[in-house]
Amino acid sequence: LAWLAPDGSGCDYRNAPREPYLAHPLDPARPGDSALLELPMTIRPTGPSRTRTLLQALGPMGRRAARRLTPEADWLRPDGFNRDRMRKLVTQAVEGHWPYVQVMLHSSELMPGGSRRFRTAGSIQRLYKHLDSLFSLAARTCQAATLSEFASHCLQSPSPALTLTS
Numbered sequence: 001l002a003w004l005a006p007d008g009s010g011c012d013y014r015n016a017p018r019e020p021y022l023a024h025p026l027d028p029a030r031p032g033d034s035a036l037l038e039l040p041m042t043i044r045p046t047g048p049s050r051t052r053t054l055l056q057a058l059g060p061m062g063r064r065a066a067r068r069l070t071p072e073a074d075w076l077r078p079d080g081f082n083r084d085r086m087r088k089l090v091t092q093a094v095e096g097h098w099p100y101v102q103v104m105l106h107s108s109e110l111m112p113g114g115s116r117r118f119r120t121a122g123s124i125q126r127l128y129k130h131l132d133s134l135f136s137l138a139a140r141t142c143q144a145a146t147l148s149e150f151a152s153h154c155l156q157s158p159s160p161a162l163t164l165t166s
Contacts, residue, residue: 011029
């Protein structure tokens with residue numbers, strides 16, 4: 001994931017670690033010795049797709065369809081159409097013994113018209129159904145924690161990526 005402006009400023013996380021790490025004071029996308037614990041979003045690439053390539057060749061409308069139907073990465077970020085992909089990501093995390101999964105959702109997305117993703121009451125109801133499905137799976141397979149609780153756990157038993165340097 002790269003949060004870059006047209007002038008190239010911003011932060012490029014494409015090569016950042018997938019595991020929690022202490023961020024570098026001048027570049028949060030790489031490990032360093034700051035006190036800031038970085039918990040990368042739960043995002044995994046989906047790999048190449050012939051369908052995506054064909055759709056993208058159709059121009060702007062094809063590229064929009066490709067992003068919706070065959071995304072380049074799966075996020076734990078509900079969009080109203082990705083319930084099964086999110087559930088698959090949680091299952092991969094459990095089977096792969098990932099240290100955490102992190103769901104991303106803006107509070108404004110919980111009400112109709114609060115975002116372009118969820119404009120109607122019906123789309124909000126679909127979102128709630130997807131969240132219920134996702135959280136039902138997570139409740140059976142994961143342990144909930146606040147960011148503070150997770151940070152305390154990480155810093156008490158650090159992995160090599162979390163070792164403080166002097």
